[in-house]
Amino acid sequence: xxxxxxxxxxxxxxxxxxxxxxxxxxxxxxxxxxxxxxxxxxxxxxxxxxxxxxxxxxxxxxxxxxxxxxxxxxxxxxxxxxxxxxxxxxxxxxxxxxxxxxxxxxxxxxxxxxxxxxxxxxxxxxxxxxxxxxxxxxxxxxxxxxxxxxxxxxxxxxxxxxxxxxxxxxxxxxxxxxxxxxxxxxxxxxxxxxxxxxxxxxxxxxxxxxxxxxxxxxxxxxxxxxxxxxxxxxxxxxxxxxxxxxxxxxxxxxxxxxxxxxxxxxxxxxxxxxxxxxxxxxxxxxxxxxxxxxxxxxxxxxxxxxxxxxxxxxxxxxxxxxxxxxxxxxxxxxxxxxxxxxxxxxxxxxxxxxxxxxxxxxxxxxxxxxxxxxxxxxxxxxxxxxxxxxxxxxxxxxxxxxxxxxxxxxxxxxxxxxxxxxxxxxxxxxxxxxxxxxxxxxxxxxxxxxxxxxxxxxxxxxxxxxxxxxxxxxxxxxxxxxxxxxxxxxxxxxxxxxxxxxxxxxxxxxxxxxxxxxxxxxxxxxxxxxxxxxxxxxxxxxxxxxxxxxxx
Amino acid sequence: xxxxxxxxxxxxxxxxxxxxxxxxxxxxxxxxxxxxxxxxxxxxxxxxxxxxxxxxxxxxxxxxxxxxxxxxxxxxxxxxxxxxxxxxxxxxxxxxxxxxxxxxxxxxxxxxxxxxxxxxxxxxxxxxxxxxxxxxxxxxxxxxxxxxxxxxxxxxxxxxxxxxxxxxxxxx
Amino acid sequence: xxxxxxxxxxxxxxxxxxxxxxxxxxxxxxxxxxxxxxxxxxxxxxxxxxxxxxxxxxxxxxxxxxxxxxxxxxxxxxxxxxxxxxxxxxxxxxxxxxxxxxxxxxxxxxx
Numbered sequence: 142x143x144x145x146x147x148x149x150x151x152x153x154x155x156x157x158x159x160x161x162x163x164x165x166x167x168x169x170x171x172x173x174x175x176x177x178x179x180x181x182x183x184x185x186x187x188x189x190x191x192x193x194x195x196x197x198x199x200x201x202x203x204x205x206x207x208x209x210x211x212x213x214x215x216x217x218x219x220x221x222x223x224x225x226x227x228x229x230x231x232x233x234x235x236x237x238x239x240x241x242x243x244x245x246x247x248x249x250x251x252x253x254x255x256x257x258x259x260x261x262x263x264x265x266x267x268x269x270x271x272x273x274x275x276x277x278x279x280x281x282x283x284x285x286x287x288x289x290x291x292x293x294x295x296x297x298x299x300x301x302x303x304x305x306x307x308x309x310x311x312x313x314x315x316x317x318x319x320x321x322x323x324x325x326x327x328x329x330x331x332x333x334x335x336x337x338x339x340x341x342x343x344x345x346x347x348x349x350x351x352x353x354x355x356x357x358x359x360x361x362x363x364x365x366x367x368x369x370x371x372x373x374x375x376x377x378x379x380x381x382x383x384x385x386x387x388x389x390x391x392x393x394x395x396x397x398x399x400x401x402x403x404x405x406x407x408x409x410x411x412x413x414x415x416x417x418x419x420x421x422x423x424x425x426x427x428x429x430x431x432x433x434x435x436x437x438x439x440x441x442x443x444x445x446x447x448x449x450x451x452x453x454x455x456x457x458x459x460x461x462x463x464x465x466x467x468x469x470x471x472x473x474x475x476x477x478x479x480x481x482x483x484x485x486x487x488x489x490x491x492x493x494x495x496x497x498x499x500x501x502x503x504x505x506x507x508x509x510x511x512x513x514x515x516x517x518x519x520x521x522x523x524x525x526x527x528x529x530x531x532x533x534x535x536x537x538x539x540x541x542x543x544x545x546x547x548x549x550x551x552x553x554x555x556x557x558x559x560x561x562x563x564x565x566x567x568x569x570x571x572x573x574x575x576x577x578x579x580x581x582x583x584x585x586x587x588x589x590x591x592x593x594x595x596x597x598x599x600x601x602x603x604x605x606x607x608x609x610x611x612x613x614x615x616x617x618x619x620x621x622x623x624x625x626x627x628x629x630x631x632x633x634x635x636x637x638x639x640x641x642x643x644x645x646x647x648x649x650x651x652x653x654x655x656x657x658x659x660x661x662x663x664x665x666x667x668x669x670x671x672x673x674x675x676x677x678x679x680x681x682x683x684x685x686x687x688x689x690x691x692x693x
Numbered sequence: 694x695x696x697x698x699x700x701x702x703x704x705x706x707x708x709x710x711x712x713x714x715x716x717x718x719x720x721x722x723x724x725x726x727x728x729x730x731x732x733x734x735x736x737x738x739x740x741x742x743x744x745x746x747x748x749x750x751x752x753x754x755x756x757x758x759x760x761x762x763x764x765x766x767x768x769x770x771x772x773x774x775x776x777x778x779x780x781x782x783x784x785x786x787x788x789x790x791x792x793x794x795x796x797x798x799x800x801x802x803x804x805x806x807x808x809x810x811x812x813x814x815x816x817x818x819x820x821x822x823x824x825x826x827x828x829x830x831x832x833x834x835x836x837x838x839x840x841x842x843x844x845x846x847x848x849x850x851x852x853x854x855x856x857x858x859x860x861x862x863x864x865x
Numbered sequence: 866x867x868x869x870x871x872x873x874x875x876x877x878x879x880x881x882x883x884x885x886x887x888x889x890x891x892x893x894x895x896x897x898x899x900x901x902x903x904x905x906x907x908x909x910x911x912x913x914x915x916x917x918x919x920x921x922x923x924x925x926x927x928x929x930x931x932x933x934x935x936x937x938x939x940x941x942x943x944x945x946x947x948x949x950x951x952x953x954x955x956x957x958x959x960x961x962x963x964x965x966x967x968x969x970x971x972x973x974x975x976x
Contacts, residue, residue: 146852148836148848148851148852149848151835151836152834152836152838152848155833155834155835155836156834158833159833159834163803167884167928168884168885168928169928170927170928174884174925174931174932176801179772179773179803180803188882188887188931188932189887190889190951190954190955191887191888191889191955191958191959191966192882192886192887192888192889193886193887221965236887236965237887238885238886238887239884239885239886239887240885240886262773262775292838292839292848293838293839294839295838296807296834296837296838297838297839298778298806298807298808298810298811298837298839298841299775299778299779299782299807299811299841300775300778301775301778301807302772302773302774302775302778302804303775376779379775379776379778379779380751380776380779380780384748384773384774384776414787418786420840421839421840424849424853426853426856427849427852427853430852489961489962560950560951560954561954561959561960561961561962562959566951568950569950569954569960569961571959571961572960572961575961618950621871621948621949621950622950623950
């Protein structure tokens with residue numbers, strides 16, 4: 142993975158010094174809260190329901206064991222011994238004291254981590270595919286261009302006061318595990334007939350109050366031109382994005398209002414000028430330099446079948462279930478991708494204790510070339526595990542309650558922190574996810590149901606990505622009481638879709654039954670081999686709507 | 694308010710004139726509307742002239758007039774409104790403007806360096822900014838990842854320099 | 866800012882977050898800030914509420930707290946309760962972690 146050179150170190154250290162200075166000036170009163178707020182936001186410090194919240198950037202979701210151990214240490218030393226992995230591959234701590242934040246930042250800088258631009262109206266963490274470097278049909282490791290974009294966007298003097306936040310995601314395979322079509326900019330790596338790498342660029346995707354799917358405005362931007370192209374998009378947005386209304390300030394509104402064609406025309410015009418100037422031309426040596434950090438690790442030559450694995454699967458049903466759902470195919474024979482579920486039955490989705498972080502760090506160091514990935518579905522991934530080691534990895538994970546065999550199954554839910562933690566929320570989301578998880582805990586039933594993604598958000602800001610859940614749940618506040626609105630048929634993959642609202646919202650007592658009814662309707666109507674989303678795409682909303690409210 | 698130009702605290706020789714006010718002798722800064730309405734008379738004066746652009750008034754509308762203007766003042770109506778960062782870069786890098794690009798409005802110390810990088814060479818700042826504060830805030834970062842209007846070397850160029858030096862010492 | 870309070874609320878108190886550590890605090894009758902809702906001063910009626918909120922200003926100016934606001938409370942028997950789900954959670958801690966927050970640390974906070 143990428144390692145800082147002296148320049149990267151220096152920049153982060155200067156930022157740490159700058160923010161320490163700003164915190165000191167705030168605590169002494171030299172800075173008012175109004176002056177301090179944009180500064181603390183640019184360093185990922187939020188004020189939440191119970192305390193401050195610190196959001197730590199995990200660039201394109203990749204961590205070394207050393208970094209993960211430092212996160213565990215920070216959780217223990219400055220917080221309450223746990224962190225929360227988010228739908229943007231970042232980590233959040235819920236209880237840091239402001240006065241401790243400069244020390245936390247110093248600790249992070251010592252392992253090449255930071256909280257830069259994890260909040261505020263600037264370019265946020267570039268997210269990507271947790272299977273990078275391991276997926277079978279990968280065109281190019283998306284982390285290379287993600288790292289290049291990260292550097293270009295860090296402390297960008299022109300784009301630090303945008304109309305609103307800006308999120309970029311990159312996918313390197315035809316199947317999209319990065320939800321690029323619901324990002325402000327989504328980048329799809331492609332190859333032309335001659336084998337040259339280029340980029341499809343999508344703009345104007347997003348969730349929240351007005352969910353929209355991004356529009357493609359470029360079919361093939363050559364690698365050396367990508368930064369110039371992105372600069373053009375950002376400049377058009379910075380100049381023309383609305384600033385009169387916070388709810389109409391994202392680039393998706395601009396694209397919606399002027400149309401994708403006009404957006405493309407304006408971007409192309411600006412791109413032509415920037416390209417002419419030549420200052421953002423990306424030299425091959427820099428690409429090569431960064432690419433070297435993402436070279437494949439020293440894979441052994443192994444047979445694709447592993448007798449150890451096959452024996453263990455037959456001997457242990459728990460292990461067999463885990464292999465069935467949590468393991469994905471690797472491009473190298475004899476290797477596998479391991480998904481670590483942070484969704485234990487009845488647990489808080491995405492939460493991870495410091496002890497668990499240390500355990501994962503140890504396992505990654507021993508079994509997966511020292512590297513861990515965070516997924517936007519709030520789980521972790523070990524990308525390169527030998528098949529013969531899978532049983533040992535399973536046992537090690539199991540000892541720390543990290544072997545729940547439910548990846549992509551109904552209990553593998555996404556939930557935002559919601560009203561239990563977040564000052565923006567209207568309703569709690571975690572207890573709903575917990576009760577759904579408990580209702581469907583039976584593993585045989587989960588297998589019967591198959592792939593089904595339930596996403597819950599505690600407010601319209603949609604940090605739980607409910608719009609793109611197969612079943613989406615949105616918590617709302619009706620006269621001080623929590624209600625839950627259901628959407629169906631959303632998807633965040635390459636067939637991105639916004640879910641359809643089913644009907645009136647359900648009470649806290651009704652919502653789990655409602656979800657179960659939806660599941661039963663699916664089971665009743667499905668044809669052979671159909672997942673929930675396939676059935677929904679075939680039969681549409683009506684059968685669900687009718688039956689769901691039949692006795693409501 | 695104080696004016697800092699090229700890092701020095703100076704007296705502002707320009708007077709900001711409202712759209713209905715009589716024009717004093719000496720250098721003035723007028724609104725874009727007044728400039729467009731009274732171009733002839735304003736250009737005919739033999740004193741330095743500036744135009745103030747509000748957020749939403751792009752530099753392209755005065756691109757052909759830049760040779761007549763000593764100052765282009767770009768407004769930040771609120772510190773959050775970052776349009777003028779793009780306007781400044783366009784003035785410098787697209788239109789090659791060599792006159793003074795002045796930041797006016799809600800200009801906070803933690804933005805000084807961003808503004809300089811984007812091509813502002815003059816900033817109208819609040820009275821509590823001292824030379825020490827200016828020195829500190831205009832130089833917080835010594836390195837920059839991306840190119841901007843200030844033409845300062847980027848981390849990329851520093852890396853290339855390092856690599857070239859390493860190569861030449863290899864071959865030495 | 867007076868959000869999170871119902872229009873026409875009869876009883877209100879003032880809450881804020883401590884600057885240093887972000888912890889939720891409540892304005893007491895003698896102008897201090899307590900971590901416990903049970904210590905909060907209660908204002909009856911609109912005018913008293915606005916006066917109470919004004920009493921929080923010096924603590925903003927001297928950097929003790931940030932973002933004070935009014936919220937509705939119900940004084941019942943000898944226990945003060947918050948009226949909204951949000952403020953109930955805020956005075957106790959996350960409902961999904963009864964081992965964390967005021968509900969675990971203070972004798973008199975409960976959900």
